[in-house]
Amino acid sequence: MGIIYQTNKKTGITYAYQNESYWDKEKQQSRANRKLLGKVDSASGTIIPTRAYKKMSQSVESSSVKPGPVAMTKYQRSFFGATYLFDQIGKSLGITTDLKSCFPNDYKKIQSIAYYLILEENNSMSRFSHWQKLHIHPYGEDIVSQRSSELFQSINEENRMRFFEKQGKRRIEKEYWAFDTTSISSYSETLSQVKKGRNKEHDRLPQINLALLFGEESGLPFYYRKLAGNITDVKTIKQLMSEFDVMGYKKVRIVLDRGFYSKKNVDLLYKNHQKFLVGVKLGLNYIKSVLEEERANLRLWSNLKTQFGTYGICRQIDWDYEQERPYKGDTIKDTRRAYLLLFYNPEKAAKDQSDMNDYLTRLYNDLIDGTRKDYCGRDYDKYFTVTETPKRGRKVVPKEEAMREAANNYGYFALLSNEVNDPFEALSIYRSKDIVEKGFGNLKERLNFRRMQVSSELSLNGKLFVGFIALIYLSYVKKKMQDAGLFDKWTLQGLLDELDVIELFEAPTHGRVLGEVTEKQTELYHALGVEPPSL
Structure with a gap:
């Protein structure tokens, strides 16, 4: 409901x-x-x-x-410290306010399930009944399996988009937004967006794709979108720009992996006046041309930044901008200012060579054994020639020219921007997109979203939204731990366990009594930007 x-x-x-x-x-x-x-x-x-x-x-x-006030009718001792932490995070980030505005009847249920997903790592909803008996949480009552399914199905698109809009406006124009996609496998045969597609793990199960948007400085997610499993990264930018417009996001600054690069996408970013930083492939003609001109200069000491162990330079270029106008039946052609940022890293060069040697060895063995992999299809023909005769059998010959061309670019990489012209500022921003990968890891592993076991579109949509809410809390804690250097002494689970043991005792006619809060726990709360609990 x-x-x-x-x-x-x-x-x-x-x-x-x-x-x-x-x-x-x-x-x-x-x-x-x-x-x-x-x-x-x-x-x-x-x-x-x-x-x-x-x-x-x-x-x-x-x-x-x-x-x-409602009188207490029974004695109860509950764990309080970790859920109190999430309560305070919800207030400071506006999560509670925004959820209450968008889901006035269900926001406490959403928060309680989000808390459970974080604290009970990898557990299914069937364990919620046991967990809630031992913990103080926003809803304060049990949410049985049937009720949680009803909750998931009640989370509609309009209220979900209103929540994204409210959260995004709290941080708009303050930071770059990192955008990326991942795949989530599913056993379901009834979900319309579950399709066979490519993923980094080469999982053979059908999948859906999930796009996430993170703030590169705050480390917090505030938007996601579910995609069909056969949609490639490069096709998602047009829809992303459209939804930015729907949510009123203007002057957005976005970081994109090179899998999102295409000329049409860059033209679209210019058309929408979005500031961007995107990874680009070295094989593009205009990049090869500039790289050959700057290859010697790039590796000079004056272009080295020891902090990154990387050489970097920037070249201003003219971007050949095109905009189709269907209503007039013509195409606008012009130039736009762009910055091409080129880098060389010796450690990356050694790793590129080692990785390529391993990859070529696997390709060669596949061809010898006759066990081609679909996801390597183009590279077999790019790097090897295969001949087969009745007398001599199968012969696999390397294409050394293609291998020399690949080796020539070991250690090099490039970025394109319409705003950032300092190579190492750009590199720092671009590396921050790793928070999206970490977010995907949190969603899949800790929040138990690696396999989606739902039977309807409505349940899937709702469960993803509640998981996303949990991801905001989880990302906040991890970012604060990283900033305070807490990972030197604590794991995430260890820290949450340390706070979780703080008790709250409730007794008829006596009210609430807070359990002991140690000095160590007080220090942890302060490091996470939260005042310790007190009654």
Whole structure:
């Protein structure tokens, strides 16, 4: 059960409806019952009840709820320290406020499940009942499996996008945003976006793709999007720009891996006036030309930054900009200023050579054994010639010219930007996109999202959203730990366990009594930017 919002186009008034999803056995599809709650105040965002609903609510409240605080009826001792930490993070980042605004009936359930996903690493929702008996958490009650499924199905697209918009505006223009995608395998045969596609792990299961957007300085995620499993990275930028526009994100500064590079994508970024930093392949003609001119200069001592162990230079270039105008049937052609940033790293050169030698050996063995891999298809023909005769059998000959060309670029890499012209500032920003990879790792491993075991689109959408909320809290803690140097002494799990043992004792007629908070725990709270608990 959740709340959806609809705006009357004639009056401009937005109404809130209580939405309850159910499964129609005859039509074999999800349906919903809606009940009008009231109109939404444009200034505060609160719901002003209609007369019937207000009267009904007052009737229920007067008959079942007595004024004043709810009396404690039983003795209870619960773990409190870790969930208290998340409560304070939720307040400081605006997560609680934004969730309450977008999901007024369910925000506490969403937070409680998010806390559980973080603290009970790799556990399924079936363990929530046990966990919640031992912990203080926002919802304060059990969420059985059926109720959690209903919660996931009630999280609709409109409220999800409103949450992204609110979170993004808290940090817009303050930092570069790193964007990347990953794959999540699924056993389901009923999800429409589960498709066979390529992934870095060469998993044979069908998959969906997930795109994540992180702030490079804050280390926090604030947007994600689910994609069909056969969608490649390079095709996602146009949709990303469209959704930025929907959410009102202007003047965005974005960092992209080279898998997102294409001329059309860069043209689109220019068209939308977005500041960007994107990885580019050395094989592109305009990059090869500049690199050959600058190869000797690039490796001079004056271009070395010992902090990075890397040489770097910047060349201003003219970008050949094109914009198709379908409504006029023509194409605008112009030039735009761009900065090509070239780098050489000796350690990377040695690693590139070692990795390439291993890769070529695997390709050669596959060809000898007749065990070609689909994901290596082009490289077999690029680096080897295969002949086979009845007498001499199969013969695999290396294409040395192609291998020499690859070896010539060991240790080199390039970035393209329309804003950053300092090579090492650009390198620092670009390396920060690793936080997205770490975010994917947290989502898949710690939050148990490596295999999505859901049977409906609605459940998948809702579960991903709650997992995303958990990822915000988790990313905040990890960033604070990194900034404070806590990983030298603590693991993430060890730190959360250290705080989790702080108890809260509740007793009838006596109220709440906070358990002991040690000096070590106090120091941890302060390092994480949170005041220690007190009653």
